Amino acid sequence: MSASELPRNPGGPLDLDVVRAIRVNKSAAERRSATIPTRRTVKKQWQAAWLLKAITLMDLTTLSGDDTASNVRRLCAKARRPLRDDLIDALGVAELNITVGAVCVYHQWVATAVEALEGSGIPVAAVSTGFPAGLSPFKQRVEEIHESVKAGAKEIDIVITRRHVLTGDWQALYDEVKAFREACGEAHLKAILATGELATLTNVARASWVAMQAGADFIKTSTGKEGTNATLPFSLVMTRQIREYERATGYKVGYKPAGGIRTAKQALEYLMLMKEELGDRWLQPDLFRFGASSLLTDIERQLEHHVTGRYAAAHRHPMP
Numbered sequence: 001m002s003a004s005e006l007p008r009n010p011g012g013p014l015d016l017d018v019v020r021a022i023r024v025n026k027s028a029a030e031r032r033s034a035t036i037p038t039r040r041t042v043k044k045q046w047q048a049a050w051l052l053k054a055i056t057l058m059d060l061t062t063l064s065g066d067d068t069a070s071n072v073r074r075l076c077a078k079a080r081r082p083l084r085d086d087l088i089d090a091l092g093v094a095e096l097n098i099t100v101g102a103v104c105v106y107h108q109w110v111a112t113a114v115e116a117l118e119g120s121g122i123p124v125a126a127v128s129t130g131f132p133a134g135l136s137p138f139k140q141r142v143e144e145i146h147e148s149v150k151a152g153a154k155e156i157d158i159v160i161t162r163r164h165v166l167t168g169d170w171q172a173l174y175d176e177v178k179a180f181r182e183a184c185g186e187a188h189l190k191a192i193l194a195t196g197e198l199a200t201l202t203n204v205a206r207a208s209w210v211a212m213q214a215g216a217d218f219i220k221t222s223t224g225k226e227g228t229n230a231t232l233p234f235s236l237v238m239t240r241q242i243r244e245y246e247r248a249t250g251y252k253v254g255y256k257p258a259g260g261i262r263t264a265k266q267a268l269e270y271l272m273l274m275k276e277e278l279g280d281r282w283l284q285p286d287l288f289r290f291g292a293s294s295l296l297t298d299i300e301r302q303l304e305h306h307v308t309g310r311y312a313a314a315h316r317h318p319m320p
């Protein structure tokens, strides 16, 4: 994302009338999302090409309480070389030098990941601001961003205070995200809305808008720790707000569905949604990422099937 030619979304003043006028028709959004998996099917070499693309759009993530330096280093090695050599050769894509989009870790592991990824050009993203609940004292949350940037994170995935959305305190949400964006400096900010905790799709749409107005570079669905994480209806609503925001301001904001995206089939559905709702420009890593800890395993499995005609056991594609 840092190499992006895109002008960064600077945000702008909060217009509460605009926010309150946003409304989502839940059943229409659900009906439209339900058609996405049925609209196009990609097969054979086309599917393989889409899956390779999905790898380049992945924030390869580990966010476990039992993470250690060695499993973070193994994850980084996987980020540099996401597919086995024999698969790369069989697919004839050696010269593409495919890597994931970023590695996403807790602050604790930023320096380890930065060191392990040195020279690869792969950025490190840090989850921040009291992830996942976002309930630590405000000053501490801002300081956490400063610390991760200092440690070398190029992307900061912040969590919002859900209460501000649930009580309709849009000004507080705006002020919070704006302060986080300022603390990020040159690092890019992804605003995690925790959509599964926002009660309504209208709230998801309004929170998306406010986060973009406050200067978010990306809006992201979930932490992976909520009861409901990324879904197609949430994604439909958020991508449409991104479209409206571009119409209103001229700025392109990125999208990151995260949490529970584990299968190649799901990944293809999200890519189709992006293509249909926002177009091909949003299929580049500066505007789209999957947040996922285990998706790569299934993608590798499907690519092996494409190459050999057989499925390998998942343990042949171990994640660190």
Ligand SMILES: O=C[C@H](O)COP(=O)(O)O
Residues within 6 Å of the ligand: 061, 063, 104, 222, 223, 224, 225, 258, 259, 260, 261, 291, 292, 293, 294, 295
């Ligand atoms: O931001 C990424 C998510 O935490 C990953 O969630 P996941 O473990 O369900 O793939």
